[in-house]
Amino acid sequence: MTTMLITGANKGIGFAAARGLVEAGHHVYLGSRDAERGRRAADRLGATAVQLDVTDDASVGAAAAAVEAAGGLDVLVNNAGIQGELSSDGVIGAPDLTAELMRHTFETNVFGIVRVLHAFLPMLSRSAAPVVVNVSSGLASLSRVTTPGTPAYAYRGVAYPASKTAVNAITVQYAKAFPQMRINAVEPGFTSTDLNGHAGAQTVEQGAEIIVRMAQLGPDGPTGGYFDAEGALPW
Template sequence: MTTTLITGANKGLGFETARRLVAAGHTVYVGSRDAGRGRRAAAELGARAVRIDVTDDASVAAAARAVEAGGGLDVLVNNAGVQAELSGGTVIGAAELTAEVMRETFETNVFGTVRVLHAFLPLLRRSVAPVVVNVSSGLASLTRVTAPGTPSHAYRGVAYPASKTAVNMITVQYAKAFPGMRINAVEPGFSRTDLNGHTGRQSAGQGAEIIARMAQAGPDGPTGGYFAAEGPLPW
């Protein structure tokens, strides 16, 4: 039985990824900052609930102990994320960006990812087929963001794409450090979630497909890559 933890899984992409992986036979831990919401989501999905706030060392450590006590971990999906530069339905641009917005964004999207990886690596290293999926974004691609006339080029925010580009680098470096693991970044596409005020072009269920697919990567699968549903993406 494959055991999977998904952070930020009580709603949106995390919830839909959990739904797919439960259906695929995984034992899934629904990670959530709010314990009540996590329990309700887990009950609906037939999953387990674990409270985890990726911005808090003690919370992450407690979650790791709980998952270890439950039998260990095979797959980690770093899904929890924020888009702090979205204010009142409008993305603030470079002229309005403050260090505080950048700090808030990186605390969850970047430092949170590293915090969770650090805490759960000992469990993953005991698995016979460990997998890590870091949820990135198409906005993380420098190639796309610098291509005039594209949606990525038109995005005016700074903090969110910068944080996801950092996630991509984290993915590459961890994949090199742990060649026995399958560690990849994924772009779920512009999906309707709370993160973007439900303005996305596709459903969260559609966006979850590539996350769930890469969460099921086998020992001979890719690692150190950056993927969308249609295939590899340019850095």
């Protein structure tokens, strides 16, 4: 049985991905910053809850120790993320961007991924078929955000797209450093979640489909790529 961990999985796309992977027969650790919410979500799915706050070294270290003691890990899905530039007045764009907002966004979306990777890579290295899925965004694509007339071009925010572009760069560099692993970034699509105030056009099940697919890659699958449900995306 393949053992998988999904961060930020007590709700939204992460929860839907956990459900899909449990139904596919995998042992899933459902990572959640709030231990009680995580336990309730895991109980609903038949998953195993693990308290994991990607912004906290001690929390990530404790989660890694617990997973290792239980037998190790084959697949890591870095799903936890925030979009702090959304406010009741709309999207906070470049004129009002502060270093604090940028730092807050990167702490979860970028540094959180590095923190979790650092803790779990030793376990993944011992797996026969290790996989990492980093949840990115279509807004990470510099090709898209520089193409007039597209939704990505029209988006005013800075912190969130910049953080996800960094996720793509992290994905490429880790894939080169660990060629025995399958390490990819995915774009779930504009999905209705708490992250965007439920403004998205598709369901969490639709958004989770690419995560579920890429989490189950075999050793001959792609690595160092950026994909949505339709295929490879432009950087």
